[in-house]
Amino acid sequence: MRVLALTGGIASGKSSAMEIFRREVPGMVGFDADVCVRDLLANDEGIIEKVVGVFGESCRADEGAGIHRSELRKRVFGNPELRQLLESWIHPRVREECLEVLKSAGKLAAPLFLAEIPLLFEGGFHFGQELNLTVAVTKETQRNRLMARNGFSRSLCESILEAQLPMEIKIRRTEVVLWNEGPQVMLEKQIQRFLK
Ligand SMILES: CC(C)(COP(=O)(O)OP(=O)(O)OC[C@H]1O[C@@H](n2cnc3c(N)ncnc32)[C@H](O)[C@@H]1O)[C@@H](O)C(=O)NCCC(=O)NCCS
Numbered sequence: 001m002r003v004l005a006l007t008g009g010i011a012s013g014k015s016s017a018m019e020i021f022r023r024e025v026p027g028m029v030g031f032d033a034d035v036c037v038r039d040l041l042a043n044d045e046g047i048i049e050k051v052v053g054v055f056g057e058s059c060r061a062d063e064g065a066g067i068h069r070s071e072l073r074k075r076v077f078g079n080p081e082l083r084q085l086l087e088s089w090i091h092p093r094v095r096e097e098c099l100e101v102l103k104s105a106g107k108l109a110a111p112l113f114l115a116e117i118p119l120l121f122e123g124g125f126h127f128g129q130e131l132n133l134t135v136a137v138t139k140e141t142q143r144n145r146l147m148a149r150n151g152f153s154r155s156l157c158e159s160i161l162e163a164q165l166p167m168e169i170k171i172r173r174t175e176v177v178l179w180n181e182g183p184q185v186m187l188e189k190q191i192q193r194f195l196k
């Protein structure tokens, strides 16, 4: 089984790349760190209580829905200390979950395990991957796609971008770059070439 990591900055096209991999490699097993975080913030009582304890009741969502993510987003981006505290609760749990899914992929004899980890380089996350793949675009494109997709203000976009390693550094650290400035079909072609 091939074991790969997929990363990139916010709105660079990681999920789009993941979708292409799923189409190109039937039977592959994927892991999405953002989905794992959403699940923890919605269902994990230990994490929910820690978040509410530090960030206050305003971060609690309606009955039974865990944490109000947009409220938490406003509080952590632009505040490195609070962001790092939140990460210190969440990242170890994401690692554990990723390793569990990797183990089950091995048992299923899947041809590929691909983990989408946005903060792969920031968090120094190793799970036995043979290569790191980075979906890269310019900061301008990241900003434009993020504002178009999420309707975030320019200042929220900037504070999220500031919390991430600059793309040039991710590109220097990665083994494979998937350049996603062009149309989606170009991303697809690069992935097909990589898989050959
Ligand atoms: C702040 C939160 C509540 C915002 O939730 P929201 O639903 O808006 O965003 P989502 O989780 O889908 O993340 C979207 C993107 O934001 C960026 N992002 C998220 N957390 C961080 C962070 N701590 N530092 C830098 N960028 C981040 C990533 O590019 C990610 O792909 C949430 O992202 C969170 O709890 N983050 C801390 C945990 C973490 O580090 N997650 C990253 C994956 S390991």
Ligand SMILES: Nc1ncnc2c1ncn2[C@@H]1O[C@H](COP(=O)(O)OP(=O)(O)OP(=O)(O)O)[C@@H](O)[C@H]1O
Pocket (backbone or CB within 6 Å): 008, 009, 010, 011, 012, 013, 014, 015, 016, 017, 034, 118, 145, 146, 149, 180, 181, 182, 183, 184, 185, 187
């Ligand atoms: N090549 C492309 N051309 C135009 N738009 C694109 C392209 N690739 C992705 N997009 C769009 O940009 C946005 C971000 O893409 P995607 O969700 O795949 O990125 P992501 O890195 O997974 O985002 P996040 O960091 O928020 O999880 C989406 O609205 C997507 O449709």
